Amino acid sequence: MQTLLRLVTWSLIGGGVAFRLFAHDIITxxxxxxxxxxxxxxxxxLTCHGAGSSIPLxxxxxxxxxxxDIKDQVLSRAMPPWGAVKGFGDLKPDDGLSQEEIMxxxxxVIGGAPQGNxxxxxxxxxxxxxxxxxxxxxxxxxxxxxxxxxPVRLAGIRPEANASSxxxxxxxxxxxxxxxxxxxxxxxxxxxTFFFREPVPLPSGTVIESSDPLxxxxxxxxxxISPAP
Ligand code: HEC
Numbered sequence: 001m002q003t004l005l006r007l008v009t010w011s012l013i014g015g016g017v018a019f020r021l022f023a024h025d026i027i028t029x030x031x032x033x034x035x036x037x038x039x040x041x042x043x044x045x046l047t048c049h050g051a052g053s054s055i056p057l058x059x060x061x062x063x064x065x066x067x068x069d070i071k072d073q074v075l076s077r078a079m080p081p082w083g084a085v086k087g088f089g090d091l092k093p094d095d096g097l098s099q100e101e102i103m104x105x106x107x108x109v110i111g112g113a114p115q116g117n118x119x120x121x122x123x124x125x126x127x128x129x130x131x132x133x134x135x136x137x138x139x140x141x142x143x144x145x146x147x148x149x150x151p152v153r154l155a156g157i158r159p160e161a162n163a164s165s166x167x168x169x170x171x172x173x174x175x176x177x178x179x180x181x182x183x184x185x186x187x188x189x190x191x192x193t194f195f196f197r198e199p200v201p202l203p204s205g206t207v208i209e210s211s212d213p214l215x216x217x218x219x220x221x222x223x224x225i226s227p228a229p
Pocket of ligand 1: 044055073080
């Protein structure tokens, strides 16, 4: 319904004669869809917004009606739905936008979201397959807090519930606190494992806990030999 409303609003404002007449007056940016924005969307959005998805973002015609919404979504970091805070825990490079990419998108929209020269539009696949993740297996499921009874090499964490803001940390027996994962606006519907850049070695006796009640699975590499019990 909302989508329909947007499309109707767009065809009234954007597709209408007024826009075409005054188009030159309201463009206040040198950033263009063809040269700048399509590349960012191609890299960061098309795994989910490819051709055939419910909101395809593969061409100017598809993207333009959503421009203001796209700006809001990326500024609030709701899109792409990464669900974690950068820098808390040493996570693998993520699909989150860089601050620079966010500013480019916002400036383009505020400047009138121009198309630019279609000849600069990069050759892009209209569907992007997300890179496959390494195979993992569940070591154990944690309900908020656990004490490890054996040493582990933690490859990742898979949250099993929504989390508006929850931090997961490890406290080793010698009292060191290791930040693991800070979930932020995480939606469990998009089931995913957050991988560490390198597996995190944690000794027996380590306390792993979340700052708020949460179920989450500890994952190890599927190919790794588990330590003798
Ligand atoms: C991991 C998948 C995924 C990625 C990556 C992703 N999105 Fe989305 N996006 C969704 C889902 C799911 C929805 C919900 C609507 C639907 O498609 O059914 C959505 C909705 C949206 C909406 C509409 C929000 C509303 O008002 O309801 C916009 C705009 C949007 N995405 C923009 C983007 C942009 C821009 C990017 C890249 C910077 C991006 N998305 C990356 C999954 C994704």
